[in-house]
Amino acid sequence: MSADLRDRVLGEIVGEEVLKLACRLIRIPSENPPGDMSEIAGFIEDRLSSIGVSVERYEPAKGRVNLVAGIGKSGGRELIFNGHMDVVPAGDRSRWDFDPFLGEVRNGYLLGRGASDMKGGLAGIIYAFEKLVEYEKELEGRLTLVCVPDEETGGEYGTGYLVSRGIAVGSSVLIAEPTGMDLIDIGQKGALWMRITVYGKPIHGSLSPYAGESAVLKAADLMKELLSITELKPEIGEDVKAIIEGSKRIAEELSGIKGIGRILDHPTINFGMIRGGTKINIVPEKCEIDVDIRVPVGMTSDEAAEYVEKIVSKYGGEVSYFARGNANYTQPSSEIVEIAKSNVKRILGMEPKLFVQWASSDARFYRGKGVPTIHYGPAEVKVIHGYNERVRAEDVVKACKVYAGIALDYLRSA
Ligand SMILES: [Zn+2]
Incomplete structure (x- = not known):
């Protein structure tokens, strides 16, 4: 030119x-x-x-x-x-x-x-x-x-x-x-947005936690277990490996948060909203959690979904997706x-x-x-x-x- x-x-x-x-x-x-x-x-x-x-x-x-x-x-x-x-x-x-x-x-x-x-x-x-x-x-x-x-x-x-x-x-x-x-x-990164629903058995609140089954307590345990998704490590291709490493440093510099770079090569998870129970004196029958998972390069959103579903199934819950996009x-x-x-x-x-x-x-x-x-x-x-x-x-x-x-x-x- x-x-x-x-x-x-x-x-x-x-x-x-x-x-x-x-x-x-x-x-x-x-x-x-x-x-x-x-x-x-x-x-x-x-x-x-x-x-x-x-x-x-x-x-x-x-x-x-x-x-x-x-x-x-x-x-x-x-x-x-x-x-x-x-x-x-x-x-x-x-x-x-x-x-x-x-x-x-x-x-x-x-x-x-x-x-x-x-x-x-x-x-x-x-x-x-x-x-x-x-x-x-x-x-x-x-x-x-x-x-x-x-x-x-x-x-x-x-x-x-x-x-x-x-x-x-x-x-x-x-x-x-x-x-x-x-x-x-x-x-x-990719995004996997979902609603997880878990169920309990309602009974009079005055009997809790000795009778019935609280969907809210179940959700609390489930969320703690789901945090383990942040330990998964993806298979990053050679073509972008160095760039991802560099991006980790950039993330730390830009945010000023030490260690935050791991968001680039691990999933993140946010429990953005939670709704459970119907009344103060009833053991909750149902609890819904809206979850935002970000999936790194080298992992598909299907792989992340599979990991989540396995854990949710242990709690007898259900997962429905709002969005699932790959990195x-x-x-x-x-x-x-x-x-x-x-x-x-x-x-x-x-x-x-x-x-x-x-x-x-x-x-x-x-x-x-x-x-x-x-x-x-x-x-x-x-x-x-x-x-x-x-x-x-x-x-x-x-x-x-x-x-x-x-x-x-x-x-x-x-
Ligand atoms: Zn913008």
Whole structure:
């Protein structure tokens, strides 16, 4: 590709404009739940339309608006820029030091709900896409911008909806999720979500624990036994072994929690909700536990499910699943990974590290179709989903430049 074009496009990225867009996005509260994206999607749609880009709109449920806009040539390589418009709720406003929806840059930080996750990154991909509209004819393939409404609630009406219908699946995907400027995320753990139900024998509470059988006490024993799942160790393939080891160190650095790295090569388990019994003076007949297990690379969610079911059956209980997804990753040698690495190096002068994340995201939908997918975006990890969410303003601009560089390299012109 001509170095001229690359330099020209990168030179046209104006930091204040990228940040102005990020502030505008933060000022539209797109909390999910409730998850109505009409306003923010309308804003982005108008902006793209005003520069002559036609935008397809998909709304599989009320307010769950997806936007898809493409430039360049169809039928060949297609790079997807994916970003979610929704943010988690701001929560208790009195716990914030600033208005979460004020959307401003102060002391070098972009402030507000979504600054890190992920309106900073979203502004970056939108702005980079807009800059490339002017050079559409120079692109050897297609660049498609996809803005989705519901990443924070599972993606069923967003990326999941689009990908399952073959809409904007692409040949490689960059999701602008928060990673930090020197990290490229290539994989994630699987999730196994379930409800376990155990039963007891009700009798008058005044006879407990000498008569009847308490479903709640049974559930307590069961939960303690289930904790043993965290001792299982997966068979990690050679292709990602070193990256997982590196990710363990990154997890400890980012969280400041010593030993937390083991979440990368072991399952985790959370008993998120429990409901048992009907009345204070009745021995509980039934207890339900909602369980969130995260499954590491090298273990299938079926293997984890089998382990759970074996224990639950000892207690005569039942398991029903809400979700069961496997861990997934993009080959470290994939072209999109190589291109992302070289752009971080060239543009930011940093040596990027690859890592595998412990939570899950929309990347799983693309990887499930065999499409190489990475996350890269500005991040202040400690405040993601927390109070006082912020991100370094300069990182938002840096990320935008890297996005443009990646698109130009991937869709290299002759
Ligand atoms: Zn996110």
